[in-house]
Amino acid sequence: MESNITTATSSVTSNKPTGLKLFFRKLVQQRMLVLMSVPFVIWLFLFKYMPLWGWTTAFQKYKPARSFSEQEWVGWDQFNFLFSDERFLRVLRNTLAMSGINLILGFVTAVILALLLNELRSVIFKRVVQTVTYMPHFLSWVVAAGIIQSTLSTDGIINVLLIKLGFIDKGNEILFLGIPKDFWGILGAGTVWKEIGWNTIVYLAAIATIDPSQYEAAEMDGAGRFRRMWHITLPGIRSVIIVLLILNIGNLMQSGFEAQYLLGNGMNIDYSENIDIFVLKYGLEQSNFSLAVAGGMFKSVVSIVLLVIANNVAKRFGGSRVF
Amino acid sequence: MANSASGTAPKKLRRDSSIGDRIFDIANIVFLCLLMVASLYPFLNQLALSLNQAMDSIKGGIYIWPRHFSLENYKYVFKDNQVYQATMISFLRLIVGTVFSVFSTAIVAYTISRPDFVLRKFVTIAFVLTAYINPGIIPDFLNIRDLHLVNSFWVYIWPGLIGVFTLILVRSFIDELPESIMESARIDGAGEFKTLMSIVLPLCLPVLATIALFTAVFQWNSWIDVFLYNSSNEKLSTLQYELQKILQNSSAASSATSAFSNSQAAATMVTPLSIRATMTIVASVPMIMMYPFLQKYFVKGMTVGGVKG
Numbered sequence: 001m002e003s004n005i006t007t008a009t010s011s012v013t014s015n016k017p018t019g020l021k022l023f024f025r026k027l028v029q030q031r032m033l034v035l036m037s038v039p040f041v042i043w044l045f046l047f048k049y050m051p052l053w054g055w056t057t058a059f060q061k062y063k064p065a066r067s068f069s070e071q072e073w074v075g076w077d078q079f080n081f082l083f084s085d086e087r088f089l090r091v092l093r094n095t096l097a098m099s100g101i102n103l104i105l106g107f108v109t110a111v112i113l114a115l116l117l118n119e120l121r122s123v124i125f126k127r128v129v130q131t132v133t134y135m136p137h138f139l140s141w142v143v144a145a146g147i148i149q150s151t152l153s154t155d156g157i158i159n160v161l162l163i164k165l166g167f168i169d170k171g172n173e174i175l176f177l178g179i180p181k182d183f184w185g186i187l188g189a190g191t192v193w194k195e196i197g198w199n200t201i202v203y204l205a206a207i208a209t210i211d212p213s214q215y216e217a218a219e220m221d222g223a224g225r226f227r228r229m230w231h232i233t234l235p236g237i238r239s240v241i242i243v244l245l246i247l248n249i250g251n252l253m254q255s256g257f258e259a260q261y262l263l264g265n266g267m268n269i270d271y272s273e274n275i276d277i278f279v280l281k282y283g284l285e286q287s288n289f290s291l292a293v294a295g296g297m298f299k300s301v302v303s304i305v306l307l308v309i310a311n312n313v314a315k316r317f318g319g320s321r322v323f
Numbered sequence: 324m325a326n327s328a329s330g331t332a333p334k335k336l337r338r339d340s341s342i343g344d345r346i347f348d349i350a351n352i353v354f355l356c357l358l359m360v361a362s363l364y365p366f367l368n369q370l371a372l373s374l375n376q377a378m379d380s381i382k383g384g385i386y387i388w389p390r391h392f393s394l395e396n397y398k399y400v401f402k403d404n405q406v407y408q409a410t411m412i413s414f415l416r417l418i419v420g421t422v423f424s425v426f427s428t429a430i431v432a433y434t435i436s437r438p439d440f441v442l443r444k445f446v447t448i449a450f451v452l453t454a455y456i457n458p459g460i461i462p463d464f465l466n467i468r469d470l471h472l473v474n475s476f477w478v479y480i481w482p483g484l485i486g487v488f489t490l491i492l493v494r495s496f497i498d499e500l501p502e503s504i505m506e507s508a509r510i511d512g513a514g515e516f517k518t519l520m521s522i523v524l525p526l527c528l529p530v531l532a533t534i535a536l537f538t539a540v541f542q543w544n545s546w547i548d549v550f551l552y553n554s555s556n557e558k559l560s561t562l563q564y565e566l567q568k569i570l571q572n573s574s575a576a577s578s579a580t581s582a583f584s585n586s587q588a589a590a591t592m593v594t595p596l597s598i599r600a601t602m603t604i605v606a607s608v609p610m611i612m613m614y615p616f617l618q619k620y621f622v623k624g625m626t627v628g629g630v631k632g
Contacts, residue, residue, distance in 0.1 A: 026441045032515040037434040037446050040427060040485060046470065047482050048453040054462025113358075116351055125352070131615050132359040135366070138610040140544030142567045146603050147365040149570065155383055157364065193361065198625075205626040225347055258547065262570065276460060283461040284551075296459030307455050 058294035064287070078294035088278065088295060094184075095274040095299075099255035101188045103248050109192050110199035111241065115229055117200060118207050130204075133197025145262035148190045152176040177263060183271040187259055202244065203237055210236035243314045250310030253303045275299045366607075372600035373397070377593045380600075396601040399593045405557060406565060410605070413543060413562045416479040420542040425535050428485050429527065432493035433519045454487040464551060476559055478552045483541070489534040492624060496530040497523060533624035536617055543610055562606040569599050 027034060058078055060071040082088045113133070120126045136144060150156050154173040162168045176182055214232050223231065257276040264272030275295055283292030367387040372380050373396050375389035384390070400406050434440055435447045458466075463482075472478040500523070508518045524531070546563035553559040573595050614621065 023441060030440060030515075033434045033437060033440050034442060036430050036516060036519075037440075037442060040431045041446055041449055043427075043481070043484060044449055044453065047466070047484075048456075048458075051458035051462040051466040052456065054458060054465045057462070057465075116355060119347070119351055120355075121348065125355075129355045129359060131618065133362050134614065134618065134621075135362055135611065138540060138614045139366075139607050140546065140563050142544075142546050142563045142570065143603050143607045146566065146570045146599065147369060150369070150599075151365050157368065157386075196358075197362065201622055201625045205622075224341075225344055262567070279460050284464070289461055289465070292461045293459065296461055300457050300459050303457060304455050 054293060055297050057290050058297050060290055062290040062293075064289070074290075078290050079298065081291065082294055082298065090270065091273050091275050091278040094271060095253060095255045097184055098187055098260070098274060099252050101184050102191050102255070103245075103252070105188045105192050106195060106199055107241070107245060107248075109196050111203055111237075113196055114200040114203035114207060114237075115233060117204060118233060119225065119229070130197060130200070133200075135197070136194040137198035139194070141258035141262060144190070144194050145259065148186075148193075148263060149177065152186065177265060178267040180268045180271045183263075183268040187263065187272075190259065190263070202240060206237040206240040207233060239317060242317050246310050246314040246317065248310075250307040251303070252306055253299050366611075369600045369603045372597060373604045375597070377597035380597055381594060396593055396597045397605075400598065400601050400605065405560065406562075406602075406605075408558060409560045409562045409565045412476070412559060416476070416545075416561065417539050417542045420480050420483070421535050421538045423480055424484055424486075424489075424538045425531055428489050428493055428534060429524060429531060430519065431485060432490055432497055433515075433523055435490075436494050436497040437515075450485070450487055450490055460551075467552060473552045474556050474559070475553075478548055479542070479545070482548070489537060492534060493527065493530055496527055500526055529620070529623065532617075533620045536613075536620050537624060540610055540614075562602070566599075566602045566606045569595075569602055573599055 056068075059073060059075060061074050061077075062071060117126055117129060120129075139147070152158055154175055158176070159168070159173040162174070163170055168174065176186060210232065214236075215228055218228050218232055253275070255274050255276075257274070257280075260272050260274050261277055261280075264277065276299075279292045279296045279299075282288045282295065364387065368385070371385050371387050371389050374392055374394070375385050376391040376393040377396060379391045431446065431450070435443050435450075437443065440446075467473060467478060467482065472481065504522060504526070505518055508522045513521065544563060546561065546567050549559070549561050549564040550567065554564070
């Protein structure tokens, strides 16, 4: 079509629509679509791109009272301070450890649960288990943290069970959230409790696409329950597992904020504090915006790199989840 | 999940009942029952505590059934003006936030699904990039402050108006619609906006229901925006934030500031423990009641992009 237009108008050089002219002509033609999308692009700019300007704060010794031109520029000083700061290195360690633990635990438990659900013979029972295990996903982290706190408190059900089973004596109840080194495990277990059912959805959907005749053939050949799981179900969802795993590695710097903030306390702070909490404390409580922004910016930049790598690798493994 | 049923159907034909198989089945069912108990128990425990006489609960031993049934805790909580106000704000942000988000997402998704739209690439990339770039808590905070949204209800609505995930979800749904339907609307002389409203939106109802539910859950469960931007304005507080304040206070042991742990509370026979349990239930019941009935919409949203991967 386009070539037709060009040949037709090539003789009349003055009328030949240049790229820009064509663009504006189309823009006017599609003014309704422009009107429908541009306000939201402006919204996007205001709320998602403008804040990036705040990153300049990381290279300043920011004083809220001063205007932008009056700020003192300090180069990479804030970053140099961060990486020699023991506290920042600790929150970096905590961030990576917690997201790593959550990633592995989340994956393993969800895949196992999906396999077990798939082995159920009763569809109704399967539905019931699914519905019940989805429930904690719909609780806010505020509610979930409150529930986890009371479950783990000295008179909570875990201590009651430990006493009844004879593992500890009455009077020796364990204050779980007061033990710094247990925090990563508690957070991992809490996250599994909240999300295990929900995380099975994708795997169950993938399992449902496996050709049933494969199972029949395997059974003919005398393959038992576990062999069928191992040789048919797991390979059948392997690509989904790999893609999701890679994509989630892109989120390694995002260990979440709510759970750590809500479950953290003075006793376990050395293990519960992550980059987000560090940023919030420096920024909003101590008004040291520059250092806080430097910490947050470091996190964001590493995240972008990880996400780009993860998405590209995932695409190579056969498409990605969203993009 | 219609296909999950067909996935299990052939298994019923199998009549393998070796002893190992039976043991596996029984162990599996027992394990899954325990898992259900673990999922439900902590919540049922809070429910029982909220429905038990506060003074009696202190003695301990309440598990999933109240010992001395009482609605006093709920009466006390809802007599509090602050809780009442927070409930209203929670519902208001859920409704306004969901309506605004769903409409905005649908409009943008429609424009970027028009193959000949000149700005299609630009708009799509502008949105998708934000999934990668996260300015961080403090830059966001400074930006919201500069936009004069601190201390305002709209800070609950504007920042999260359109999510990339939901946008792509709706766009891929529109992409699957037969082009001929929209074509005929345009031949009839309908403008783009009219085509969207009268033809595309009604066809998109399933996916719009899905994103409406995701947004509603997000709106109801949010508290960080309240904490960051509106913590000094009690009129804009939400249920989640009120509960968060209670939890924070009860973990800080003594708290003169807590609205509930003062002498007035003791006089009306409620305790921090019972108030906490009651607020936990109040803050979660709407979502808990809703999700079992609307599960299929959530599941659809989770699997549309997922299995293609």
